[in-house]
Amino acid sequence: MKTVFTVLALVALLIAPLIVTDPFYVHLMIMVLMWTVLGVAWNILGGYAGQVSFGHSAFLGVGAYSTMILYLNLGISPWYGIVLGGLVSALIALPIGLICFRLRGPYFALSTLAVAEIVRLVALNWESLTNGPVGLLITTLPPVSLWGEPLNWESKTPFYYIIALIAAGALGITFLLARSRLGAYLLAIREDIDSAEAIGINTVQARVSALALSAFVAGVGGGFYAMYLRYVDPDAVFSISLSVEMVFIAVVGGLTTVIGPFIGAVFLVTLGETFRTHFLWGHLVFYGLFMMVAIRYMPEGIWGRVRKLIGNRVGVQNG
């Protein structure tokens, strides 16, 4: 049953741009998938491990900048640059995790806010590398051919397929994590960290692993973000609103579920765009109201509620 759904979803993902050709809707689909990736990143740490981060834009931004700098300075194609950006993010997450995970609960959450601000200031002031507040701009993407056909970077369709591949990969990572021993350990940590330690789980190591994996996914999302917009500056990629948006998508979709971030992205991205086009001013007010209602009446998220209704709960066996 699940396999059938997965195959259907992949087919839908594959043929969607053939049906939807209006550039605005293709852009919308790209944004939904990009936010899915970022929601997945947050869900790994905030959902499975139960460690709330308000600074995930740090990892998105590091990925975005890394991909950009690797291309502009070293001529490394974004094909590799996006993945390398994720790896740089994961690498940076290691010392951050080792320091911040000495703290628990709200103190950890606050420290992530500080980390994001520190990273933003580094990007702002390290002008030789980041071009400071001016930011970095890519005018032309490298020519790439696929099956003998050169890709048209002016069209949005290639971007759609790239982010669809990344999103499918990110969801696949969550699926595997939920079934792995690390995933089981993270659930234990989320439930009770003292008990997790008491049964022999190295909780610092497990949380740092979760953070690195989460940062990798966020960094890959960031790399794509940079290539899609062809422009990064510190305020665009390290802003707190990006961090908060990731939290919202993961929470509204359903924490600790594989598909939750996708559901959250579908709802919130389309909702955000609708409000933006229909209300010239104050669209964020409506968005905020929706968030309040959603969290008040559905704290387990949309997919969490659906799973509850069909009697399927989050656990060690079924992920």
Add this chain to the structure above:
Amino acid sequence: MAEPMLEVKRLTKSFGGLKAVADLSFAVEKGSIIGLIGPNGAGKTTVFNMVAGFLPPSAGEILLQGESLVGLKPYATTRKGVARTFQIVKPFRNLSVLENVTLAAFLRFAMRRQAQAEALRIIEKMGLTAKINSLANDLTLSEQKRLEIARALATGPKLLLLDEPMGGLNATEVDQAARLISEICRDGVTIIWVEHVLRAIMNTSHRVVVINYGAKIADGTPQEVVQNPDVIAAYLGKRAQPHAAD
């Protein structure tokens, strides 16, 4: 004394100016049940926290079969063979009984199937088989206390630290728990047991260590300890009235 499982030497823990545990020494013979008793605030749980690595000692030595446990994190002491329960139960509330115990069995069994088989064996021993699929949160307190012990046992301990496993249980449940603890000891696990329910601990323990204000005031068989005037003054005397003996 035969080979000691645990030796605590001149153990001290200060919180600011307060000495919660002062110069405490005792040894635990392999295969025995030691009761650790004392009035509220005597430092019993602090001793547990230091042995299990949850608190670093200010001074002193803790040896498990001659190997020092000082400086190890809780997960590391567990891997050396020290398992503990918590006075206020800390189950993984939104996971099932089977999942709770399986997670602990992962320490010794890499494969999920083996870990689960071991978990089922321990759950049966603790009389929780009927509840394997219940969420830990939905269990009664008595069941949660047993789950806590089951989870500790699943890590395969040499030494089991029980922090008030009888707290909040009724008389029937206390007898049942005492039988379980004796059985666990017969299976080869050395036990240190902190308890307020004196009747159960006196009947089940091989030896009792009494502490007050963080220092040892008595150490001997249950019969010796209850006749010790210091102990009566510090602790038992206050509980000698009828109905107050739990």
